[in-house]
Amino acid sequence: MSLLLRTDVTSLKFYKNFILAGIGSFLSVIQYDINRLLQKLHVLKGQKIYGIVPCNDKLLIFGGKQYAVIKYIVNNTFELCLEPTICEDWLHSGVWVGEDRVALLTAHNVVQIWNINQNKLNMKYVSMDNSILYSGLLVPLADGVLVFSGTVFSEVLIGCCDYQITPLQNLKGHKGVIFSITCNIEKQIIVTTSDDRSVRIWTVKNTVSHENNTIKFWKNAMISCEHELYGHSARVMSNCITNDFVISIGEDSGIVFWDFDGKLIRRVSHTIASVWSLDANDKFVITGGGDCALMLHPSSVTSKDKSQEVIKLNLDSPKKVAFTARRNIVTINESNDFVYYDVDKKIETHFKLEHESTFKLLGISNCKQLIAVVDMSGKLDIWIENCKRDAFLSKIVDTKLDIGRILSMHWADNRHLAFCSNNGIISIIAANGNSVEVYAHVILPLCKERWLTACAYKNETFIAGDRCGNIHVFVISQNEPIKSFKHIHGRYGPTSIVIQQNCFVTTGRDGTIKYFSLKPLKYLSSKEFDFQWVECFVDKNKQYICGFQERVFVIYDLLLHNKILEIPCGGGHRSWDITQYKHKTEKVLCEYVEFMYLKSSSLYLERYNLNNIVSKPIINGSHSKVINCLKTICKNDAETLFISGGEDTTLRISTNIGTEFKDVLIYKHLSNIRTLKAVMIDENRYILISAGGRAQICVKILSIEDLSIEEITNYMIKGSDKERKGNNSWRNCAVDFNPETRIMDLDVSVNGDEFIVYAGCSDAILRVFQLLTIYPHDFKLIKEIKYHDTCILKTKTVNISNRTVLISCTSRGIISVFDEKTLDKPIFSTMVHSSGINSLAIKVISESRLLIATGGDDNAIHVNILDLGECRVVSTWSSTNSHCSQVTGLVFADEYLISSSIDQRVTMWRVCVAEHVGCEYIQQVYSDVADIQGIDLVQVNGTSIQVCVFGKGLEVLSLEMK
Amino acid sequence: MGKTSKDKRDIYYRLAKEEGWRARSAFKLLQINEEYDIFKGVLRAVDLCAAPGSWSQVLSKKLRQNTDNVDDVKIVAVDLQAMAALPGVKQIQGDITKVSTANEIIQEFEGSKADLVVCDGAPDVTGLHDIDEYIQSQLLLAALNITTHVLKDGGVFVAKIFRGKDVTLLYSQLKQFFEYVTVSKPQSSRNSSIEAFVVCQNYTPPPGYTPTMANPLLDHKYCDFNEFTGVNRFIVPFNACGDLSAYDSDTSYPLLLEGQTTYEYKEPVQSPINPPYKEVLEMTKNLQINK
Structure with missing residues (x-):
């Protein structure tokens, strides 16, 4: 008896308010609005399920050389009404051709008509072309059955069942084996996918007026390849036609939405494993993959679910931007301008700074309410944003620090600012009422690039990261670190440090998050990502981590182990900021992220409703391979x-x-x-x-x-x-003869x-x-x-x-x-x-x-x-x-x-x-x-x-x- | 990855390059021959799904040893795709499911039938094991079907199989045409791979069997589900082949093999021609240039 089964999800179907998923020889019935597995039905024997074809309350289930019929009965349950029957050959497609009759297409291009009540083979239509098929499709017409056969010779044959399969059309163009064929009679389109990585949309036209669901129409039709589309980096395994899109899935884990003009509308990922199966209704797309995952994707176009605006501020070349607590924007330039922008009301408030140096730093506290601006000479201004009613800033600190040339400024929490000056000296300053005081000094140990890249402070513990990737832990009463962790984050240094209960977490531009325990003080473990630049956590619960993959901004969900958002923005070297919040609209709690970046002196602001774009697992994925x-x-x-x-x-x-x-x-x-x-x-x-x-x-x-x-x-x-190579470049390394x-x-x-x-x-x-x-x-x-x-x-x-x-x-x-x-x-x-x-x-x-x-x-x-x-x-x-x-x-x-x-x-x-x-x-x-x-x-x-x-x-x- | 790492990872990949074989699979046929002596007295041989041609290379080298007159040796290589020419091997670019191809082969043998048919063809695997096993078995049966047209009685047929969940069905089909059928695993085939070879000896078609291309040969099916699990299943005899002193394909060997003093990196003998992804590769290459 099978207690738990996790393997490839090879077929999927939306049926009533269920998702039906063929996993191995079992059919899982999932009520997707409440995400609950209702039933697991053992349908086939020793054979994966590759097809689910409903007709009223009966569903044809096939895979390999078997087919069976199940029936929907009340109380959200299904039962087997025809035990698996063995056909002599592999089945590629099946359709209902009557209350009790099904047509099945075999891998040698034979259509079999079975009576399911008598469990008898009624009829067999063979084809002159009987070489092996990689895919096929049967489409019932008013006066017969249309047969699409995807051959190993890169062709799609279209025929109809007379006394045999009479050839009607032959679609040529693909350069590899055909993996899937779909057809929409009303739209008069055929979509094929292939080993050659292409998706092809074929249009079916006819000059003579026949009903498009008749054999006559298809016999005289002119079919041409309207679009040859490339959006996958590996083989394209299957596709699906919805009211709005053509959706293709591939071995590269990609799910690509195309419109009928062949435009790539959206690309999302299943996970990282190849995708085998999909189905779609008007709201959702479901995909099943080689990693056992069943993912539910909102069937939407990103552009509909995001708002994008380009904000033109009355400010010469803005250099740095940040979100405040009320999701308004602060920005500075090199010529002493500081602007507070109310996003809702579109009001700019200008402040003039009195800084001597053009090297200026902008910093926002963790609560995002406090905004600090400092220049290289130590001139420091701090503003606070009010919480209620009309938004405005009030200046609370205006001072000149005397701590030498300032190299960097970081908020260590909501009260403490850390400044790094020459020789690795860090001054920690506490905002005390309307003034500031130097609260403590610590010194970074000697290293090549001795300055701060990230820090955090909590309960007398100050943790600092330097540009050489080292992490130093200080108690505030001592200048020297009580412990240093060497070379934790590569040569750009850590990007953020967060202190939690009894541990702390650091991120870095080496593509990792590192976990440490505070008591005892030790390194615990590391988590790797496929994007090099890991910047910081986006939300308070530390579920989302953000960073950059070359020119794309990425948000990764640590619970789903998957990327949830990718925004092409040019890369992390531009000034940018991210904020996340939840908002109730029409009784639905929606989760949003807002992302902004500066590009050619313009401010781009993009808002995403995560509910409408983030894919969610119905069944969690795991290993993508064996x-x-x-x-x-x-x-x-x-x-x-x-x-x-x-x-x-x-x-x-x-x-x-x-x-x-x-x-x-x-x-x-x-x-x-x-x-x-x-x-x-x-x-x-x-x-x-x-x-x-x-x-x-x-x-x-x-x-x-x-x-x-x-x-x-x-x-x-x-x-x-590194140990093997030493300081030699790869050219100078001798061939190592040992395996x-x-x-x-x-x-x-x-x-x-x-x-x-x-x-x-x-x-x-x-x-x-x-x-x-x-x-x-x-x-x-x-x-x-x-x-x-x-x-x-x-x-x-x-x-x-x-x-x-x-x-x-x-x-x-x-x-x-x-x-x-x-x-x-x-x-x-x-x-x-x-x-x-x-x-x-x-x-x-x-x-x-x-x-x-x-x-x-x-x-x-x-x-x-x-x-x-x-x-x-x-x-x-x-x-x-x-x-x-x-x-x-x-x-x-x-x-x-x-x-x-x-x-x-x-x-x-x-x-x-x-x-x-x-x-x-x-x-x-x-x-x-x-x-x-x-x-x-x-x-x-x-x-x-x-x-x-x-x-x-x-x-x-x-x-x-x- | 350094270019020598593949040499270190796979001894037969390296040996194939050093000995001039187009693919490491050449060693598999050589080792099958060591065990079963399938080349003995063979003058006319057919290599089905021949590209890139390493088995044809083996045939042309080995069969010449069977005769004083090199012209007696006739080797026909059949593949859908073109492959780089090989001396002494007649190439037919054709479909093995067509009678015309069978006739072409027999024409090449001047009316005689072949002594040996080999087939090392495999589909591009999809990653779904049951589909891959099915397609592979169909490829083998298509090869068997054309073999029934061109193989002499008593002849030998060697083909690649995948040892998956339904290998017994294929085995029972082959048993109808040959007296001896053995599943064989050469040392040069990796332990972890599901690939193996069927060596079918003494071709004796069922009485009254007429070869036809009109209907494809299908593999057998389970008559009822009682045959599906349990002791009533067919027994598939298995044999490992290859000299025990031969290299082991799972073992990592140093670049300097025992008795060697120098190592020189060699380029592959024959690179692939015309893969289905060729166009997309060229397109993306151009895209990168345009960026």
């Missing part, structure tokens, strides 16, 4: 944690509560992650070790209570790029606070590392075992009678057993499989005997009893016919052995161990997860065993013990 390794931790009865690493180079920690699966933490590796281990160190904490490509090993401590992470080490066997190895698998032997980590590598070396799990953490290579000849695929340790034994398996099918004390040579080695060993499970069965189960690339499962005293295999059992593809997962649970394979079958065996070993076949079940990479035991629960298989998605299966 999951290579996964561990589950049962946190409590209701909540399970999934820790997974994948081909998409991310390590994800996800929670599953009820039906909601959500990624909470995401960390990036440099390359794919192949293996991970979670070792409990106390009730709340686990050591997580993940490793994979580029010989990278990352160690973290995970607290499962609050799901927080502390990074311990990020280790690369050959050192990081960069991949870490294929690792396991841990625990000895108090000292862990020994065994890593099997692709260069045939078994590497042994030592890890200290207490402060100061240490991770170092202590030994290399060069015994094997080929790639090591699996390594596992096991404790038996006070000794630790290490077992390794290679791509040549060899198992070797090492004693921890004599690692140079194995105590036992034998060839078990005829090619690579992809899975390994071990069980201690007596003081000197191990049960070793292996599954191979050769489809076989071997179970051996190894006697460690005699160093020989005492008994052996094997099966070569339970799986027809690589066996990639094995796990012992209770008295059972469970195996999983790329063939998407999970087999359960009862293992009988006496003097001999034997396995009795109990059952085999199918999993909708393709490309299964392994299996993990979730829990043994009374009469059933719960396992999680993972690959292209994941599925938790409950297997009854019999």
Whole structure:
């Protein structure tokens, strides 16, 4: 029984007030206005659902070589009314041609008419052209069925069903395989998408007046490619025609809205994974992707949901702009003009400054009510904005500071201003009534560029970041920092610092956010983004982070793990500001952001209603590619944690509560992650070790209570790029003759606070590392075992009678057993499989005997009893016919052995161990997860065993013990 | 990424360049031959879906060893796309689902039939595994269909398959045409890849079977869902092939292999011609120039 299934979303349909989603062989019924999963219906057998075709209360569901019919009954439920029926060939399209008849188009260009009441094939129309189709479409006409066939030869054939499929038209132009065809009879357009990255809109015209839903019309029609459109950077998988748009989706995760004149109206992203399926109604577009996500996008044109104005101020060349608390605008120029602009009333208030220097700085406090302007000589003015009634500014401070040449000014909170002058001296000034006083001095430690880029102050703690990327923590009574974190944010320095309860967060132009704890004062972890310039948090809840990706301003949602807004503005070097607020209009609470920037002396102000543009997940996404390794931790009865690493180079920690699966933490590796281990160190904490490509090993401590992470080490066997290259430019670097190895698998032997980590590598070396799990953490290579000849695929340790034994398996099918004390040579080695060993499970069965189960690339499962005293295999059992593809997962649970394979079958065996070993076949079940990479035991629960298989998605299966 | 990193990551990619093969897949056919001796006595061979031509290269090199007179060796390479010419290999640019192509092949053999048909064709994978497996099986069946027109009785057929969830269906279809069918995995094919090869020996079509192109061969279907899981499924015999001393495609090797003293980077032997994304690449290239 499937308890949880997350895999590709391959078909979608709006039906009544539901979203119907084909996920694996199940149809999920979601009521989307309340975002609730109502029902999960098992429709097809061992086959993904690729099509959902409603007709009144009946829905045709098809995929692969099967079709079935479900029926909508009252109370928001659906039931199966025709069990899956097998057709002889793959189905591309289906339509209803009567109350009880459906027409199905197969991949060899054959139309089959089935009677669903008798479950009988009534009729078959074949085509002269029967080469393989990549896509197809059936459209019912008044007098027949129109057949569109997208061939492997880049053509779209149009035909109709007579006694056979009579060809009517042939559309040529695409340069690659046709992936999708849609047609709108009323609009008389056809839209095709292809491997060649293009979307083509074809218009259908006819000089003779026939009804456009007749075969005559289509026979004599003139069809021409009106628009050849490029908006995707990868293959275009599907498309959809709505009243207003053509919407195309692609492997690049892009969703592109085109108007019927071929103009690109809007481009949004599904997530980062390829998009497989979509549907649209007048309000929304839904997309389903390879990352298991189902996203709901408002079907709107950005320009309708934003207001843009160019404000022409009566001011010569404005240099700096900022939003105030009331979302009015302040701006200064180099010639002593300061303007306050009331946006609603469009009123400018001009102030004349009396500054000597043209180098002027403008700063807004965190509450945005206080506005400070200072020049290089120290002339400081501070205004306050009133809160109620007509907006105006009043000057509260007008003074001259005597702290030398001023290099930078930052508000540290709502009361304290920090000024940086020469030699790294920082003066912290407190606004006290109508005057100011120097509250404290601190000094930045010596560095190349010794000035402040960001700071924050709270409860006697002052945190400063310098231009060399260092972060310094001061207590206000001391000049020197109590702690410095070196090179945290690259060469531009941190862009913002925020102090929270017991932690602080910094952002930088190295594309990261870094998290620190205050007590104890230490670095915790880092979050990476795909845009280099990360500037600051936009909202108080710290859900949105903003920054720049080259010339585009970006807002990223930290909860959705996705970009929600991209505004082309020219880049972050212009003066700009952002503000976010909520506003109730017509009883709906809407969330807005306002963004402004200066461009050629003009002020551009743009306002966005996020409710109308931000895509929301109906089902949360996760890994965009195959999951290579996964561990589950049962946190409590209701909540399970999934820790997974994948081909998409991310390590994800996800929670599953009820039906909601959500990624909470995401960390990036440099390359794919192949293996991970979670070792409990106390009730709340686990050591997580993940490793994979580029010989990278990352160690973290995970607290499962609050799901927080502390990074311990990020280790690369050959050192990081910088360490390797030193100060040489790439040209001067000599060719490194040694390969960069991949870490294929690792396991841990625990000895108090000292862990020994065994890593099997692709260069045939078994590497042994030592890890200290207490402060100061240490991770170092202590030994290399060069015994094997080929790639090591699996390594596992096991404790038996006070000794630790290490077992390794290679791509040549060899198992070797090492004693921890004599690692140079194995105590036992034998060839078990005829090619690579992809899975390994071990069980201690007596003081000197191990049960070793292996599954191979050769489809076989071997179970051996190894006697460690005699160093020989005492008994052996094997099966070569339970799986027809690589066996990639094995796990012992209770008295059972469970195996999983790329063939998407999970087999359960009862293992009988006496003097001999034997396995009795109990059952085999199918999993909708393709490309299964392994299996993990979730829990043994009374009469059933719960396992999680993972690959292209994941599925938790409950297997009854019999 | 340095240009040597691909050489370090994939030993067969590197060896292919060094030995002058157009693709690393050449080693797969060589290793299949080591195990099954499929080239023995073969003079007439067909390479279906031949581009970029590495299997044709192997055939032309190996089959010449079977005879003193090089002119006896006839190799026909068929592909939809044009491929760079190879000496001793006759190219037919055509569709393998057409009778005309079969006739063209037989014409090339002067009326005789082929001793060996190989097919290393694979579609561009979509990322949806069941579709990829289906398309691959259809490609294989199309190859089998034309093979029934051109292969002599007792001949050998070698083709690429994807070992996915329904590989048993394809296997049962092949068993109707050949006495011995084995799924084989050469050492040069990666352990992690679902790719494998079927080696079908002793072609013996069912009694009364007449080759036809009118209807495509379809793979079998599950007669009922009881065959879908459990012990009643077909057993697919599996065999790993390639000498154990051969290089392992999953292992990372140093640039200086055992016994070597120098390493020199080599460019790929043959770069792709006319991919479907060619136009869009050119367009975006121009766009960047115009910026």
